[in-house]
Amino acid sequence: GQAQVLLKQNQVSITRKQSKSASIDCIAEGISDLQSAYIHWYRHIPSKAPERILYFRAGQNVYDDNSYRNKYTSVKKGENVYTFSVNSINPSDAGTYYCAYW
Numbered sequence: 001g002q003a004q005v006l007l008k009q010n011q012v013s014i015t016r017k018q019s020k021s022a023s024i025d026c027i028a029e030g031i032s033d034l035q036s037a038y039i040h041w042y043r044h045i046p047s048k049a050p051e052r053i054l055y056f057r058a059g060q061n062v063y064d065d066n067s068y069r070n071k072y073t074s075v076k077k078g079e080n081v082y083t084f085s086v087n088s089i090n091p092s093d094a095g096t097y098y099c100a101y102w
Contacts, residue, residue, distance in 0.1 A: 005030040007099050016089050026082040026099035039082045040100040041074055056082060 008027040016022045031037045038057045044050040054063045056074040063069055074084045086093055 003030045003032065005101050007101055009098060018090055020089055021085055021087045022089060023083050023085045024097055024099075025077075026084065028080045028082065028099075028101065031080070031101060034076075034080055037101060039074070040102065041072070041084045042098055042100060044096045044098070045094075 006029040008029070009024060010027070011024055014022045014024070026039065026041075028034065028037070028039065035058060038055050040055040041053050042050045043053055052064050053068055053072050054061050054074060056062075056076065059076070061069075061072075061074050063072075071087055072085065073087070074082055077083050082099060084097065084099065086097070
């Protein structure tokens with residue numbers, strides 16, 4: 001069978017002042033080929049379905065909605081750490097953000 005993939009997000013909660021930025025790390029373990037891996041970033045707001053914002057692959061962000069381009073970014077840092085950033089934070093950005101691999 002395949003090796004188990006584990007994604008870890010260490011930050012439980014982040015609070016930032018309005019107009020600032022916030023970043024979340026996703027540490028990927030057990031992915032055999034990180035160069036071609038698809039790392040997806042989602043946002044969940046209570047009472048709504050989770051929404052995918054983007055996926056990151058081979059140094060590129062692919063957005064589900066072009067309006068997200070200036071708001072969200074993802075970069076790969078180090079061998080297996082993916083960092084997701086939310087820019088120019090405002091109250092409507094509240095929610096649960098999480099990474100996924102598939």
